[in-house]
């Protein structure tokens with residue numbers, strides 16, 4: 222049995238978190254994942270109604286874990302970009318509104334936090350310092366940023382102070398904890414995570430997530446879980462481990478082998494939102510696992526399509542669904558022609574028709590394909606030298622040229 226996790230007023234009975242994933246973890250996908258997680262809860266923990274649930278101690282219950290938004294850039298939020306505002310308007314059925322922010326400027330990050338807290342849009346704010354995308358790191362943002370200790374510290378302090386003062390000013394009942402998500406460092410010679418943890422604790426950060434890869438590793442190779450254990454030993458903050466959880470058993474193994482307080486799951490649930498049922502079951506000591514046959518997967522695809530159409534409108538929603546369909550069908554012997562047709566659907570009616578045509582060509586029973594639908598999925602690739610501003614690694618403190626570049630590090634960003 223995994224121990225519950227407390228992050229400020231959040232009482233997380235099952236210590237699992239859906240990782241923020243740009244282009245993936247919108248409200249529809251979060252809802253699917255959360256519902257799977259909640260269905261696998263022991264009866265006593267299963268909430269009886271939708272929406273936020275207050276605990277006896279006055280905290281906010283997250284019985285089946287946290288489900289974090291895609292990252293939102295602080296500048297776009299502060300400028301009240303319509304698309305960005307739509308991203309932070311969470312599903313009213315959500316238990317805890319966890320929003321991830323990406324920013325490179327302390328004042329802008331503080332302003333974004335103030336908006337989320339004073340306008341009652343979030344219960345938890347996560348800061349992203351792990352994005353390895355070259356166009357971001359080249360300007361000193363994302364995974365490059367923690368190398369500059371002064372800037373990292375300033376952003377974390379600004380976010381925590383903005384949250385605390387906005388809670389006080391608005392008289393909100395509960396604190397809005399600020400957490401940090403980061404990588405091991407730039408590369409093996411430029412580790413940053415232990416320094417970052419020290420600065421985070423001093424800044425009042427409530428918990429740390431470590432994606433146990435360097436920026437250089439991108440998504441390649443294996444996550445180094447032993448580094449999660451190192452972080453756990455080095456800090457008194459709650460540590461959430463992240464990287465390469467593909468099954469319920471992997472989640473329990475990460476807790477056991479690293480001693481971390483919770484796990485964060487990204488690519489493993491792409492096309493498999495039921496992974497949260499497996500993880501919740503495993504964390505509550507039960508052996509059942511989800512092994513859907515093709516008809517069960519088709520039913521989830523249709524449900525996901527309807528959720529997306531309601532969230533984004535039918536046109537955008539069905540287009541968004543296409544990538545998920547590829548992930549859902551991974552390992553199922555449905556044939557290339559059916560996949561290609563599904564990639565072209567542009568309405569729910571076309572989706573249903575294409576799924577029906579695919580189904581007609583297949584045998585009456587198409588069982589769960591086993592290993593072909595399990596294990597690693599999603600982004601992988603090979604290690605690449607991180608693109609950094611000239612001279613970035615010469616000093617762990619910001620110089621004037623770095624500041625100028627950073628101003629551009631928040632434009633056109635998506636994903637981490």
Ligand SMILES: Cc1cc2nc3c(=O)[nH]c(=O)nc-3n(C[C@H](O)[C@H](O)[C@H](O)COP(=O)(O)O)c2cc1C
Pocket residue numbers: 240241242243244245291292321349350351352402432463464465466485486487488489599600635636637
């Ligand atoms: C498509 C995609 C988008 C991502 N977007 C974000 C993001 O917005 N913020 C973030 O902190 N990490 C982001 N990540 C990184 C994940 O949160 C996670 O740290 C990483 O995938 C490793 O976990 P995993 O092995 O469980 O996938 C993204 C990853 C993927 C694959």
